[in-house]
Amino acid sequence: xxxxxxxxxxxxxxxxxxxxxxxxxxxxxxxxxxxxxxxxxxxxxxxxxxxxxxxxxxxxxxxxxxxxxxxxxxxxxxxxxxxxxxxxxxxxxxxxxxxxxxxxxxxxxxxxxxxxxxxxxxxxxxxxxxxxxxxxxxxxxxxxxxxxxxxxxxxxxxxxxxxxxxxxxxxxxxxxxxxxxxxxxxxxxxxxxxxxxxxxxxxxxxxxxxxxxxxxxxxxxxxxx
Numbered sequence: 696x697x698x699x700x701x702x703x704x705x706x707x708x709x710x711x712x713x714x715x716x717x718x719x720x721x722x723x724x725x726x727x728x729x730x731x732x733x734x735x736x737x738x739x740x741x742x743x744x745x746x747x748x749x750x751x752x753x754x755x756x757x758x759x760x761x762x763x764x765x766x767x768x769x770x771x772x773x774x775x776x777x778x779x780x781x782x783x784x785x786x787x788x789x790x791x792x793x794x795x796x797x798x799x800x801x802x803x804x805x806x807x808x809x810x811x812x813x814x815x816x817x818x819x820x821x822x823x824x825x826x827x828x829x830x831x832x833x834x835x836x837x838x839x840x841x842x843x844x845x846x847x848x849x850x851x852x853x854x855x856x857x858x859x860x861x862x863x864x865x866x867x868x869x870x871x872x873x874x875x876x877x878x879x880x881x882x883x884x885x886x887x888x889x890x891x892x893x894x895x896x897x898x899x900x901x902x903x904x905x906x907x908x909x910x911x912x913x914x915x916x917x918x919x920x
Contacts, residue, residue, distance in 0.1 A: 700859050700891045701727040701750065705759035707914075708745055719745045721914030722759065729858070732885060732892045734902035736919075737911035743895035744789075746911065747863050750893065751786055752776035763859065781810055785852035785890070787862040787881075791844045793836040793851075799823060799843075800832040803851045810855060822850045826880055842873035846880065853884045860885065862894035866901060878904060 708720040719742040727733055737743050748754040750761055752768045761768040763783055768776060780786075793802050800819050807815035823832055826846040836844055845865065852860060865881060866874035878901050885892045894901070902908050908919040 698728060699726050699762075700729045700764060701725075701893065702762040702765075703750070703759060704762070706746075706749060706756050706761060707758040708742070708749060708754070709757045718914045720749070720756075720911075723914075723916050725909070725916055727859075727891060727893055729891055730889055731907060732882070732905040733894075733907045733909065734905035735893070735895045735909050735911055735916070736897070736899070736902050737895075739897075741911045742914060743911055744863055747861050747893070747895050751784055751861055752780060753786075781806065781855070783858050785855065785857035785860040787845075787848055787852045787860070787865050787894075789864040789867045791836070791848045791868075793844055793847055795836050798833045798835055799828060799839065799847045802836070802847055803854050806851060806855050819850070819854060822854045823847070825884075826850045840873075841868055842870075842877065845869060845873075845877055849877070849880060849884070853888065853890070856888050857890060859891045859893070862892065862896075864896055864898075865894060866896070866898050874898065874901075 703723050703725050706720055706723040710717050710719060735743055749756050755769060763779060766779065771779060800823060803819035803823055804815040807818060820832060823829060826849060828843060828846055831839060831843060866877055869877060882904060896902055909916045910919050
């Protein structure tokens with residue numbers, strides 16, 4: 696079993712704009728070991744969310760590669776990447792990305808059902824109870840506060856016990872008190888499930904909680920003390 700859960704080699708992303716070609720990522724090399732917690736910080740528009748989308752295979756690079764458990768992600772077709780995400784990855788979106796027509800428990804059951812798990816409802820209820828939402832199982836997203844929606848999103852990401860968790864500004868849409876509870880929850884689940892955690896954030900307090908901090912500046916990653 697490889698020691699590194701995640702690697703990038705020469706990862707680049709360029710897009711065309713009215714002003715000409717924009718370089719969002721410039722040949723980024725990074726390695727994340729199993730069980731690490733890593734924060735990527737940077738100014739707005741620095742490419743943090745672009746990097747995270749590439750790491751998850753939700754976007755395609757202009758050049759370079761991403762390896763998850765030594766599997767080159769972009770050698771797989773779209774179905775293959777989706778299967779790898781289902782097996783290895785959890786993703787927490789800044790804007791939650793819950794399905795409006797599903798209740799909290801149904802949203803959390805979804806990745807388990809897609810994986811063919813027979814105990815999806817039982818396990819989803821268990822994890823929702825762990826994040827303090829045992830009384831909100833049958834509420835729809837519009838009936839939940841922002842903090843509750845984020846907890847549902849975190850429960851959905853953690854419920855398959857992924858080897859690698861990617862989180863995009865997990866406290867970005869929350870007030871500071873709710874954000875602090877979400878931070879505690881993320882790191883508690885990270886410790887208990889021994890999940891590798893890579894997050895992008897503007898939140899310096901959240902970044903300081905991680906074992907390693909990287910800054911994305913002018914398309915390149917730099918280690919921070």
